[in-house]
Amino acid sequence: MKLNWFNWLSFFILLGGLALTVSSFLDPETGKHNEGGNGKGLPQMITSVTTNRAFSFAGEDLDMSNMDLRERLDRELIVNAYYHSSTLLSLKKTRRYFAVIEPILKEEGIPDDFKYLAVAESALMNAVSSAGARGVWQFMEATGKEYGLEINSEVDERNHLEKSTRAACRYLKSYYERFGSWQLAACGYNMGGPRLAREMEVQRAKTFADVNLNSETSRYLFRIVALKTILEDPAAFGYQLSDEDYYSPMDDVYELTVDASVVNWGDFAIKHGTNYRTLKLYNPWLKDNQLTNRSGKKYTVLIPKA
Numbered sequence: 001m002k003l004n005w006f007n008w009l010s011f012f013i014l015l016g017g018l019a020l021t022v023s024s025f026l027d028p029e030t031g032k033h034n035e036g037g038n039g040k041g042l043p044q045m046i047t048s049v050t051t052n053r054a055f056s057f058a059g060e061d062l063d064m065s066n067m068d069l070r071e072r073l074d075r076e077l078i079v080n081a082y083y084h085s086s087t088l089l090s091l092k093k094t095r096r097y098f099a100v101i102e103p104i105l106k107e108e109g110i111p112d113d114f115k116y117l118a119v120a121e122s123a124l125m126n127a128v129s130s131a132g133a134r135g136v137w138q139f140m141e142a143t144g145k146e147y148g149l150e151i152n153s154e155v156d157e158r159n160h161l162e163k164s165t166r167a168a169c170r171y172l173k174s175y176y177e178r179f180g181s182w183q184l185a186a187c188g189y190n191m192g193g194p195r196l197a198r199e200m201e202v203q204r205a206k207t208f209a210d211v212n213l214n215s216e217t218s219r220y221l222f223r224i225v226a227l228k229t230i231l232e233d234p235a236a237f238g239y240q241l242s243d244e245d246y247y248s249p250m251d252d253v254y255e256l257t258v259d260a261s262v263v264n265w266g267d268f269a270i271k272h273g274t275n276y277r278t279l280k281l282y283n284p285w286l287k288d289n290q291l292t293n294r295s296g297k298k299y300t301v302l303i304p305k306a
Contacts, residue, residue: 045238049077057225058111058182069209076219076226081237086123090227091234092247093124097136099249100161108169111182116228117189118168120220126159126284134158137168147171154292155299160285183208183221191217250282253302262291272303279303 051070055062064070080087101115118124121138133140135158141151147167149157157163168189175185175193184207188196191214205211208221230237262268265286269279280286282302291299 046082049074049081049237051077055225055229057186057221057228058113060181060183062225063209066209072219073222073225076222077229080223080226081230087227087230088239090119090123091231091239091241092245094119094231094246096247096249097124097161099251101165104162104165105169108166108173110169110172113182113224113228114168114172114186116224116231117186118165119227119231120224135164136161137164139164139167143171152287154288154290155285156287157285159287163285181208186221186224187211187213187217190220250302250304252305253282254305256301256303258291258299258301259293259296261293265289265291273306274303 051064051074053064055064055073062069062073064073097118098115101118102112105112105114118136121127122136124136126135127138128134129138131140134144134156137158139147139149139158141158144151144158144164144167147170149160149163149167151158172182172185172189175188176182178193178197179185179188184196187208196211196213196217199205199213200211203211212218230239234241256272265279266276266289269276276289279301282304286301293299
């Protein structure tokens, strides 16, 4: 076959692409394979994740001899181990958010593993779901108000990490008291306790392993356990982070008590040596650019130290 100029051009482009691909795995100085993230010449090896070990959540074991439980966990381990962008960002945020969440869980008597529920819910950010749930703990408005969070046009404490964590603790306690299992309490957090109770009654189910749930909740506990497994030992899954890669806690602050209306948070920020963007970053529960506080309620505002 006679090659025209287009065929020759395509040929050289292909050669160039191959050379670039090969060079991306070579050290520019030595010409040897770049060790990458796992020390084996590639950024990350694509391998199966073993479930041939013990797994637990909140002190309650998962029976890995149960084929159904083992394969459902296997799915979530694979999905989250290879969902690189989301898992890496969650890893980087753990030190910042867990520094607040962990002591509250301990104080409230909630197992430490529930910090991974927050990761599963929001990837540790003040996310907004299509259904209207908000914050790290993804409270719907009605549930947030039921558990003591202020939610209106100017303030949304679903985005207040400390207050929403305490609300989540109360919520989870109520389900543990109802179901007698932290695994089922987590399921109730996802789908709602009344609905979970109805499903268990209809199915005559006694434990988490017995009950057949909707697709989202059926995966939910396994997603939490998978994230726990990966975040506790990220290097085992190819994630290589040094100390400086993690986001630092936002604790170099001082507190201001506000017990009156604020006409403009921008003016307030400048008065206290910061700016509007930074004020909102440290106080994401401030929803508007003003605060109407006729009752004189006391709010604590965090200001970063200079």
